[in-house]
Amino acid sequence: MNNNNNNNNIHYSSTMSNDHETGTSGESLRMFDPSYHPYPPQANIYSDYPNATSKIEAFDYNYWPTPATTTHNILTNPTITVLDQTQSSSSSSSSSSNPTIETLVPVSSVQLSQLNTSATISATHHHHHIHQHLYPPSPPTCNDPSTWLGSGNYQSLHPTTNPSSYRHYTTPCPFYSSNNFYDSSQPQWTQPPPPPPQTAIPIKFESSYSPPSYFERSNHINHCQEQISKDEPSNSPQHINWLKNDSSSTQLIQIPPKNPLNDQQRYELENEFIISKYISIPRKSALSLTLSLSERQIKIWFQNRRAKERKLNKKRQEISSTRQLNNSNDGDSPSDGGLESPNYYQNYA
DNA sequence: TTGTGTTTTATTGCCTCC
């Protein structure tokens, strides 16, 4: 294994050396790195990235390919993108205890990562880095569901506030109650999945890694109560009923089965990642409790997410270089639309 | 049905920092 990673070194000292894990500096030291948000959502950004060669790339370019009849782009759906709007004035007050969040979240959209219904998490491991249990997580708690996106009814209660402002929890979240959420005594999900909604909006995602299903419905009040077993097989009735290659926009299409919890976890993690690429100890602990994930899982998720980001940026850089090369034949106009930040890596140094 | 490619999650080994 090649660990000579210093040859092509990427130093993240600016963030890492903040000792963000000590808890002493806390979240106040989290710095917003604009280089991580060089891709503000734009309605027509799709046309800027015809060279996207993968789902992940397309996703990160802020579009989901949306053949009008078969896919649904939540980023262009006004009834859904409201979820991802920048925090409003009301949110700033609620997040006043976290100036980092309040002031360092200029993003207007959460770039949801592709969703994977699988939840293959090994029960044990013995990595020398950390001695944490992946399972079972502590019974999740959070505060008022109205102040926590994960409650599932965030949108209906706070249609204009940024999820980032709902991160301070002091009281148990009923939606995350172990009664209907996670049985800590048994590492399994206790609530059977509800029957597929018969009134589901006709939506079909092109990608297997689709946006969270709870974005696809206007009412997610019972989102947390619709927990699906983590071990639900992929060939569940919901999955089978998910019509493929449907060209009729009027036909009801089953939403691809998702584990709402996973969606939620992903959403929150992505949200957190937007705020900071490096999770602090306090935030990691909080997310661990709220999302029913071990701190190790959160740490690993952030590591993988950063790796993904680097990979994407590398690809963008290649695309940008290619375009500049092509444009050099036609002119000297810039071609990357500011997509690639040349200071991406410098921001770490 | 099978092969291939993509994505996610997790592990391993080494490095750096405190």
Add this chain to the structure above:
DNA sequence: GGAGGCAATAAAACACAA
């Protein structure tokens, strides 16, 4: 020495084309 960082990689799930 502990903790977290990264690169590389494995395994699994899934989509899609042949």
